[in-house]
Amino acid sequence: MRLPVMPPVKPMLAKTAARIPPGMHYEAKWDGFRAIVFRDGDEVLIGSRNTKPLDRYFPDVVDAALRLLPERCVVDGELVIATGDHLDFDRLQDRIHPAESRVRHLAATTPASFVAFDLLALGDESYMERPLTERRAALERALADTPAPVHLAPATTDPEVAAGWFERFEGAGLDGIVAKDPAGRYRPDERTMVKVKHERTADCVVAGFREHKSGPIVGSLLLGLYDDNGRLQNVGVSSSFTMARRAELVDELAAYRIEDLAEHPWARWAEAEAHETDRLPGAVSRWTGGRTLDWVPLRPELVCEVAYDHTQGDRFRHTTRFRRWRPDKDAADCTYAQLAEPARYDLADVLNA
Template structure:
């Protein structure tokens, strides 16, 4: 046991989670392998010593004050003196929301408490470092730690604690990878079943799904202080035939800006987005950067994206090529339909 702030915990709160190295494809050799969805939330090590609970981010920062419902759930368990590894996620209207997670990082305790009631978080468990009672499992192979995690979840029987799916089937893992990039998951993690837990080491393998979509250019923004295009605003047609704003791309080559600006200005003044439109300035943007110019929905561009949240691209996309062969009306949400694997208490 380790004493921190006068409380005995099974491991130091500075313990680092085991990490993964990037790869282009799922491993097939030197197995056997266990495959799991790569959850797109906040990585978290949860420590319990006696009745005291501490949640730590991958960076080592304390998370407990931002997720009081998880601290309460773990504190109420009859078992104690354990350490678990998982991912904090929040579902809104049945779909995982990274925006809801980010809203928790708020300085006002009253705001956090309100959000914890309205949009409670879950801890998706995928590994166990110390079993209840204080027995370390880090020197045991993954298949033994997985069995301990399954037993822990079954005994806890708590809605806020879930077990991540896992499979030894490469075919199933590849299906998960194909569906990743929507809502809760953004790839697949591969772990060797006979490997021990190695804090801080990139001993696992992660493969992220980068997908492409053909989008309509519904508007653009100028570069700050310049009369040249800075970013393209992207749209997809919804099932009502309206063009919804879904994101942006700013990966425009400098030697192409002048000609592209001329082309867009000739199309300026059109209907732009007829469904969900880009918002105005936010607390992160300037007044100028919040302004945008609508254009006639005639141009189609193929972009690469890594993740979709709430029917929008989470991050900026990479412009791959123009698609003059594609009709704008063919650019629909079917390209980014939600196919992510479901969280399960039993696994796969």
């Protein structure tokens, strides 16, 4: 492979803002795997955010790149999978599987798409030092009338249009807006972009915690919500604490620790079949290479308020942010009913925006 921009390349990153800034280039924030696709003739490499290759897990995207991308190019974008009219991050995670036969099966049954939003190189020319306006124009020309599964990410310079996308596109599984400097050059691994994400709050049961990797202090709180059948489901974690706060939490949680797991709602956490019907912490998975995820059970009585951006199925999509304890709340009132559900929006309409 001989390209003017050679792998590995780390993608540009974004810093968080509370509001959509004015005077920028705006795109939807996709909920997928960030990917930089390098194509040189018959060779294709898909680099991840941390530069590890993804092409072995996405043979369908490699095939699409060979058919639909310019013969020699480097394109930044996002790998996504849709279920119906909605992005499905869980199906995307399924692709990271050690068995090639399984990957090939999933590529055929749940094919992925590539949403392109930046151009790093085309032919013999590097575009990394060119302003975004030039990179975007060249990308639009290069991908004009390109069919699925390669898509050109919708973009606008109108902040009111971006605000409308922020409200509507969440219903298709997207999670915010990215704002970029129209005159900015491509800066790998630098937070030169701005991301604006949805934030909501929910009251959750704290039913356990995991210790921090550095020692016997709190690493993350295990959060639960009650479903319609009265079962406490593990919906995610909260883990953004200072080291001093992690030590304080050990003392705050001490009175709720239990030694006998038998009466705990997640008592069957170590049984593989239990995970087929309930969301439970721990258990062996291919992600951990057979290592058991140990956790400390707590009486499911403590309630805390956390901030979250959006949900994926029956769990929080990302790590939540601890806001405060809620001693005034009954654990039994912490149900899925409090979670906001955005109005559904067709993913096809996003791609055609």
